[in-house]
Amino acid sequence: MNYSEKVMDHFTNPRNVGEIPDADGVGEVGNAKCGDIMKMYLKIDGNTITDVKFKTFGCGAAIATSSMATEMIKGKTIEEALQLTNKAVMEALDGLPPVKVHCSVLAEEAVKAALTDYYTRQGVDAKLIVGEIPDCSECHAHD
Ligand code: FES
Numbered sequence: 001m002n003y004s005e006k007v008m009d010h011f012t013n014p015r016n017v018g019e020i021p022d023a024d025g026v027g028e029v030g031n032a033k034c035g036d037i038m039k040m041y042l043k044i045d046g047n048t049i050t051d052v053k054f055k056t057f058g059c060g061a062a063i064a065t066s067s068m069a070t071e072m073i074k075g076k077t078i079e080e081a082l083q084l085t086n087k088a089v090m091e092a093l094d095g096l097p098p099v100k101v102h103c104s105v106l107a108e109e110a111v112k113a114a115l116t117d118y119y120t121r122q123g124v125d126a127k128l129i130v131g132e133i134p135d136c137s138e139c140h141a142h143d
Contacts (some may be wrong), residue, residue: 003060004094006068011060016070018053025121027113029133031104036062036103040070040110044118054110060114061096061103065089069107078118081111082130117130 012052020041030037036058043051052070056062069089073081086104090096096104112130119126 001097001100003064003097006093007061007064007096010064010067010093014063014067016053016067016074017055019055020051020053023053023114024031025116025118027110027117029109029113031102031106036060036106038062038066038106038110040066040107040114042111042114042118044078047079049073049078049081054107056106058106059100059103061100062106064093064095065096065104066107068092069111073111075118078115082115084111086106134138 010086019039020043022043024044025042026039027042028037028039037056039055040060041053042049052074054066054070056066058066065086069084072089072092073084086101088100088109089107090104112133116126116130117132119129
């Protein structure tokens with residue numbers, strides 16, 4: 001399988017790995033078919049994501065896309081983070097092999113799950129802001 005240099009870089013040297021003990025939002029998503037799990041921690045100040053960390057029990061492509069996704073939302077507003085798509089993350093990584101595209105969805109969903117947790121803790125109906133989080137098992141529909 002051919003991985004871009006950027007994917008290899010983020011896989012071998014992932015950014016923002018770890019956890020935030022006093023996180024303002026924590027999201028965990030899993031892919032039912034491959035069994036991979038992604039956990040995302042956000043620290044939020046006002047409307048800004050001041051820190052983000054992730055932990056995954058997942059494949060190399062999931063690690064690389066999560067690493068890149070955390071870099072792309074750190075220091076950004078919640079609105080900007082909500083607009084992050086797995087496609088944008090893949091483009092930033094110079095692409096992924098087609099059979100690995102579904103792995104990138106895990107990162108996007110984990111960010112959304114963490115923001116859902118953040119709003120729920122504030123007593124806000126997160127669905128109105130974040131929307132429904134699709135079932136990640138569907139990502140494997142074409143395998
Ligand atoms: Fe499961 Fe990549 S194979 S996330």
